Amino acid sequence: xxxxxxTAGFLPLLDSVLLVLAHEMGFAEEEGFSLGLTRESxxxxxxxxxxLGHFDIALVLAPMPIAANLGLTPIANPMITPVxxxxxxxxxxxxxxxxxxxxxxxxxxxxxxxxxxxxxxxVVRTGPRKLRFGVVHQTSSHNYELRYWLAxxxxxxxxxxxxxxxxxxLLPEALGAGSLDGYCVGEPWNSVxxxxxxxxxxxxxxxxxxxxPDKAIGMRADWAERNPEVVASVIRATYxxxxxxxxxxxxxxxxxxxxxxxxxxxxxxxxxxxxxxQIHGGVQQVSIPDFFIPHxxxxxxxxxxxxxxxxxxxxxxxxxAAGPANAELAAATxxxxxxxxxxxxxxxxxxxxxxxxxxxxxxxxxxxAYNGALxxxxxxxxxxxxxxxADLDSYIAAQMSAD
Amino acid sequence: xxxxxLSILIIDENRIRxxxxxxxxxxxxxxxxxxxxxxxEVGRTIALTTPDVVFIDLENPKRDxxxxxxxxxxxxxxxxAMFVDRSDGAMIEKAVEAGVSAYVVDGLxxxxxxxxxxxxxxxxxxxxxxxxxxxxxxxxxEERKIIDQAKGIIMKTKGLDExxxxxxxxxxxxxxxxxxxxxxxxxxxxxxxxxx
Numbered sequence: 022x023x024x025x026x027x028t029a030g031f032l033p034l035l036d037s038v039l040l041v042l043a044h045e046m047g048f049a050e051e052e053g054f055s056l057g058l059t060r061e062s063x064x065x066x067x068x069x070x071x072x073l074g075h076f077d078i079a080l081v082l083a084p085m086p087i088a089a090n091l092g093l094t095p096i097a098n099p100m101i102t103p104v105x106x107x108x109x110x111x112x113x114x115x116x117x118x119x120x121x122x123x124x125x126x127x128x129x130x131x132x133x134x135x136x137x138x139x140x141x142x143x144v145v146r147t148g149p150r151k152l153r154f155g156v157v158h159q160t161s162s163h164n165y166e167l168r169y170w171l172a173x174x175x176x177x178x179x180x181x182x183x184x185x186x187x188x189x190x191l192l193p194e195a196l197g198a199g200s201l202d203g204y205c206v207g208e209p210w211n212s213v214x215x216x217x218x219x220x221x222x223x224x225x226x227x228x229x230x231x232x233x234p235d236k237a238i239g240m241r242a243d244w245a246e247r248n249p250e251v252v253a254s255v256i257r258a259t260y261x262x263x264x265x266x267x268x269x270x271x272x273x274x275x276x277x278x279x280x281x282x283x284x285x286x287x288x289x290x291x292x293x294x295x296x297x298x299q300i301h302g303g304v305q306q307v308s309i310p311d312f313f314i315p316h317x318x319x320x321x322x323x324x325x326x327x328x329x330x331x332x333x334x335x336x337x338x339x340x341x342a343a344g345p346a347n348a349e350l351a352a353a354t355x356x357x358x359x360x361x362x363x364x365x366x367x368x369x370x371x372x373x374x375x376x377x378x379x380x381x382x383x384x385x386x387x388x389x390a391y392n393g394a395l396x397x398x399x400x401x402x403x404x405x406x407x408x409x410x411a412d413l414d415s416y417i418a419a420q421m422s423a424d
Numbered sequence: 425x426x427x428x429x430l431s432i433l434i435i436d437e438n439r440i441r442x443x444x445x446x447x448x449x450x451x452x453x454x455x456x457x458x459x460x461x462x463x464x465e466v467g468r469t470i471a472l473t474t475p476d477v478v479f480i481d482l483e484n485p486k487r488d489x490x491x492x493x494x495x496x497x498x499x500x501x502x503x504x505a506m507f508v509d510r511s512d513g514a515m516i517e518k519a520v521e522a523g524v525s526a527y528v529v530d531g532l533x534x535x536x537x538x539x540x541x542x543x544x545x546x547x548x549x550x551x552x553x554x555x556x557x558x559x560x561x562x563x564x565x566e567e568r569k570i571i572d573q574a575k576g577i578i579m580k581t582k583g584l585d586e587x588x589x590x591x592x593x594x595x596x597x598x599x600x601x602x603x604x605x606x607x608x609x610x611x612x613x614x615x616x617x618x619x620x
Contacts, residue, residue, distance in 0.1 A: 065487040069525070073517055096516060159492050186492035188485045 025054045025251050030067045030079040033060060033285050034189055035208040035295055036236040037080045038275055039106045039315060042262035045278050051261065052254035060283070063188050064158040071239060072096035078255055080106060081239035084331040087354045088160040091332075091341050099242035102328075103359040104256045106236045107263060108320045108398075110295060110313040111163060112211040112225040113170065115141075115203035116196050120221035120303070122148065130221070130304030134228040134403035138174025141223070145176050153183040155192050155204035162226070162235045165334040167205040170229050172424055173404035178338075193218050207235070208295035208313070209287050215303040216291060222302035227311050230379070232318055232398035234327045245359070253363035256321075260364065263316035272296040311398065318385070318398040319372050323355035326376040326410040333408070333417050337424065343417060361391070370395040380407040430532075431456040432540060433475035435463060437484060438551075445479070445547045452543055463489050477537060478527040479544050482520065494527060515541060522548040567605040574608035577615050 031037040043049045044056040061067050071079045086100035128140035156164040168178045178184055187195055192204040197218030214220035245252045266275050276293035279285050285292055294300055298310045314320045332351035335341045357375045364371050370393030380402045387396050408416055432454055436442035442459045449457050458473045463486035480487055522545045528537055578589040597604045
């Protein structure tokens with residue numbers, strides 16, 4: 022049999038690092054397939070071209086395949102997510118003007134979500150005009166995370182601040198031109214804002230919700246069903262790339278690869294910030310070792326509880342009606358069963374459960390695993406809330422009554 | 425004959441392509457066609473023209489912005505969804521392959537939208553073909569200039585006439601199994617290196 026060749030779509034984001042490493046470092050080849058990477062210009066194109074089969078697989082925003090299965094997208098082709106491409110890796114950046122108002126309101130510049138949110142809330146209450154924030158797509162971790170941070174800081178999204186959508190590479194410029202006051206985006210576009218447009222990083226995803234999901238590999242369900250062996254190879258190649266990228270000694274090499282014109286086309290110095298966890302917020306450099314977690318803490322495992330958290334936020338912000346059928350569709354999008362099956366040949370530990378609670382662990386902790394011991398990282402939300410997938414309805418109800 | 429009373433909005437950063445599509449639609453009897461080149465103007469234009477069908481090119485990075493705008497129901501009177509019919513996969517596929525995406529207001533009949541979509545798709549394809557042909561013509565012209573220059577060098581240094589110089593180039597290319605223009609380019613490079 023000839024070696025399968027997969028076409029894969031991606032956007033210029035550091036989150037595409039595992040896909041790129043699978044190609045550049047030969048992990049795809051080791052798993053018996055080759056990858057043709059196509060850089061796209063919008064998430065809408067990624068979504069449509071994956072749904073139509075122009076791409077076999079794509080780097081997707083983790084909520085995108087869920088949105089497709091819930092009927093929120095134009096092309097009704099069922100999608101699945103069998104592997105995640107790491108945890109964390111984005112941040113919220115504000116303009117120099119907004120930062121100076123936040124600093125006056127007591128923001129310390131330590132990149133922690135609590136104090137930064139409190140200062141922003143004061144600016145929003147007393148400021149002369151409605152602020153405008155940008156996110157990369159409606160059904161994105163960025164949108165939900167920004168809204169979570171605002172709401173938990175006492176700011177009502179849409180009513181108190183406007184939220185608009187722009188693709189990642191255009192956000193820094195829009196902020197520099199004054200058409201945005203802030204944005205939530207993956208790296209390197211926060212650091213680009215800081216170095217090129219005098220912006221300041223207000224807080225990071227790792228502080229809003231520790232060790233939380235962001236991007237994934239998405240694909241059509243029918244394609245995956247027809248090609249189970251290839252899907253298993255994609256999962257393992259992603260896992261191998263993640264394992265390699267997790268090692269501190271490989272981070273600079275990964276930054277060099279990603280900095281190339283074909284991928285990010287940015288200086289290595291900018292790209293390496295997120296990869297080394299040395300985040301320069303514009304005020305000071307802060308060391309955030311868990312800014313991006315490619316592999317540790319079962320970072321590549323598609324937790325059904327994460328799918329349900331995204332679903333809860335889709336309900337919260339009025340994108341979808343609450344109901345057991347929709348919750349089931351959302352949970353079924355993530356495929357831990359395929360992940361475990363693919364990993365069986367690698368002899369590595371995998372989580373035994375498909376669901377877990379979030380927000381209840383302040384420290385690294387052991388979980389039930391097959392084939393060895395497995396430790397997950399801390400998982401706290403900055404407001405101290407706990408998400409229990411077994412009690413989904415009351416989580417949603419509590420959030421919606423607070424909004 | 426269609427009742428050409430639908431309002432159509434074209435969003436394309438490529439002005440030439442936008443006007444080719446606009447012209448096609450006008451020729452087909454659609455008089456209410458608006459064209460903008462920047463998604464940022466979309467709010468104002470939609471308020472003014474209340475389009476039934478909106479086209480945007482797929483290279484446009486602001487497609488996400490446009491879709492989000494559509495999803496804010498208060499921005500427009502009737503919801504706009506992508507494509508005329510979710511079930512019409514072939515039509516969607518043809519459009520995406522041509523590099524265009526279409527958004528249609530809710531409740532509009534498929535028969536009324538199809539000729540407009542067909543028109544946009546065929547004009548998009550025609551534009552790509554035109555661009556490709558132009559590119560080919562341009563590179564053919566470049567190649568002829570290179571070959572002419574190489575011929576000139578041979579004529580001068582070996583005292584040959586033009587057909588002889590050309591025959592020599594051609595023979596060398598055939599012997600080395602390389603393209604004529606590549607041999608000519610090597611000759612020019614060598615002449616520049618060795619020349620005064």
